[in-house]
Amino acid sequence: MAEKPILFNDEMIRAILDGRKTQTRRPMRQQPAGGVRFSMFTESGLEDGHGREVSSTFQPGDILWVRETFYVQGCLGLPLGERQPTHYAADIMCRDEVEDYTCKPSIHMPRWASRITLEVTDVVIQRIQEIRTSDIIAEGVIEDDRYLGSANRFRHPFATMWDALYAKRGFGWNENPWVEAVTFAVREVRG
Numbered sequence: 001m002a003e004k005p006i007l008f009n010d011e012m013i014r015a016i017l018d019g020r021k022t023q024t025r026r027p028m029r030q031q032p033a034g035g036v037r038f039s040m041f042t043e044s045g046l047e048d049g050h051g052r053e054v055s056s057t058f059q060p061g062d063i064l065w066v067r068e069t070f071y072v073q074g075c076l077g078l079p080l081g082e083r084q085p086t087h088y089a090a091d092i093m094c095r096d097e098v099e100d101y102t103c104k105p106s107i108h109m110p111r112w113a114s115r116i117t118l119e120v121t122d123v124v125i126q127r128i129q130e131i132r133t134s135d136i137i138a139e140g141v142i143e144d145d146r147y148l149g150s151a152n153r154f155r156h157p158f159a160t161m162w163d164a165l166y167a168k169r170g171f172g173w174n175e176n177p178w179v180e181a182v183t184f185a186v187r188e189v190r191g
Helices: 010-017 133-138 152-169
Strands: 003-007 023-027 036-038 046-048 063-067 070-073 086-088 101-104 116-127 178-189
Touching: 010 116, 023 152, 133 152
Parallel strands: 003 063
Antiparallel strands: 023 178, 036 046, 063 116, 070 086, 070 101, 116 178
């Protein structure tokens, strides 16, 4: 079991807080060459088409502290562990609420400012296009009314969201990259 940070955008933060999001998918840093298969010769139990071990960044039991865009009063130069008044971009209805605060991107959120803690319950390695409709719903995606009565009512908005996040990095929907499908349970929400 390890404790590590994980980034989510405002829309996905709201989905977690609403109880709609229990899964996330992240492209694997090292894309397996020649596919993925079960192996009794590797510690992870998986290998690529060349016999090299394929392992996940996440493991069941890992604790993930969520990084999100936030506003802090003053500066972050206070002694370690000293908390400052904090607001979260996913909650803000009006910018007047935070006029005396400084906006900080999620990547710079320190552990003390994180309000959401997740516990990994399952990890599956798969291609992004192997996602099922039930998994898209667990990703917190809201159906697209333009495709009512069709499987695309969930798949299309998910693929669009995926491309907005990952296409520029070479992991777009059409490239069908290998991903880590992480299922999680909310362990704690502060504030």
